[in-house]
Amino acid sequence: MTVDTPPGQWADGPGADWVEEAEEADEDLALRREAAADETSRASRHWWDRNADDYQDEHGAFLGDDRFTWCPEGLDEADARLLGDPAALSGLDVLEVGAGAAQCSRWLAARGARPVALDISHRQLQHARRIDEERGGPLVALVQADAAVLPFADGAFDLACSAYGAVPFSADTAELMREVHRVLRPGGRWVFSVTHPIRWAFPDEPGEEGLTATSSYFDRTPYVEQDEQGRATYVEHHRTLGDRVRELTGAGFRLLDLVEPLWPEELEQSWGGWSPLRGRHLPGTAIFVTRRD
Numbered sequence: 001m002t003v004d005t006p007p008g009q010w011a012d013g014p015g016a017d018w019v020e021e022a023e024e025a026d027e028d029l030a031l032r033r034e035a036a037a038d039e040t041s042r043a044s045r046h047w048w049d050r051n052a053d054d055y056q057d058e059h060g061a062f063l064g065d066d067r068f069t070w071c072p073e074g075l076d077e078a079d080a081r082l083l084g085d086p087a088a089l090s091g092l093d094v095l096e097v098g099a100g101a102a103q104c105s106r107w108l109a110a111r112g113a114r115p116v117a118l119d120i121s122h123r124q125l126q127h128a129r130r131i132d133e134e135r136g137g138p139l140v141a142l143v144q145a146d147a148a149v150l151p152f153a154d155g156a157f158d159l160a161c162s163a164y165g166a167v168p169f170s171a172d173t174a175e176l177m178r179e180v181h182r183v184l185r186p187g188g189r190w191v192f193s194v195t196h197p198i199r200w201a202f203p204d205e206p207g208e209e210g211l212t213a214t215s216s217y218f219d220r221t222p223y224v225e226q227d228e229q230g231r232a233t234y235v236e237h238h239r240t241l242g243d244r245v246r247e248l249t250g251a252g253f254r255l256l257d258l259v260e261p262l263w264p265e266e267l268e269q270s271w272g273g274w275s276p277l278r279g280r281h282l283p284g285t286a287i288f289v290t291r292r293d
């Protein structure tokens, strides 16, 4: 079957090689098709529950237990300061959206913030708890929930952040933005990273093949992997840069910056389709820095 450009590889590399393997093994198939919010959420929860162990095995060392890195380019919050002055984090209530094993939350807690690490996957949160226990605490507050339906009161947080968390894996990100806006106090920042939207036009391959555009950047059709019954098992959703700006401003956020991290010359380590070669030619990550009006 023909498969359009898979966008990201947090999902263990659903690129062309993966598709061939899947077809041979009669496993899930990859395609571009619509996927509604409930189907997307169900797929995300199950996929991350099934794959959390492998994900943490493969990427845990890069992520570090208490490092706050925004992206495969290795841009750290300690240097980027997109949440503001690290010295001013102390005492702030912070929501980490799609926290995984809560590495970023641990970095925030070490600076005196009070983070809540929210994730849809129970298994990812079990890894968060495991890491805390191995380190002898303190324990990060964990909440299992869908980012599009936040179980918090209005104005509960001073800051919200997400490093490739729920945003790419949610169907209705306009609603997600409204939810984050609702739980933030006035003036609170919402900073999140996602695969740079331009990557959706290119094959998700780390080598030369990943440098030639083969799809339309404007095609918002989700990337879906589905089982033999046609049920989605993994979904990623695409928005253009303009779409993101409109959903952010529509929710009541002011865009302060759009950061496109450079690939550092000394960084040799690839992460799926994020590689030194592609990083020299194309942005791989977009980080939206916003403030609630």
Ligand SMILES: C[S@@+](CC[C@H](N)C(=O)[O-])C[C@H]1O[C@@H](n2cnc3c(N)ncnc32)[C@H](O)[C@@H]1O
Residues within 6 Å of the ligand: 010, 041, 044, 045, 048, 063, 097, 098, 099, 100, 101, 104, 118, 119, 120, 121, 124, 145, 146, 147, 148, 162, 163, 164, 165, 166, 169, 170
């Ligand atoms: C690529 S990981 C990012 C987490 C962490 N920053 C990291 O780099 O490992 C994506 C995370 O988003 C979570 N996620 C996906 N969809 C979600 C949703 N709708 N609501 C909350 N979390 C979600 C996944 O379970 C996963 O832990």
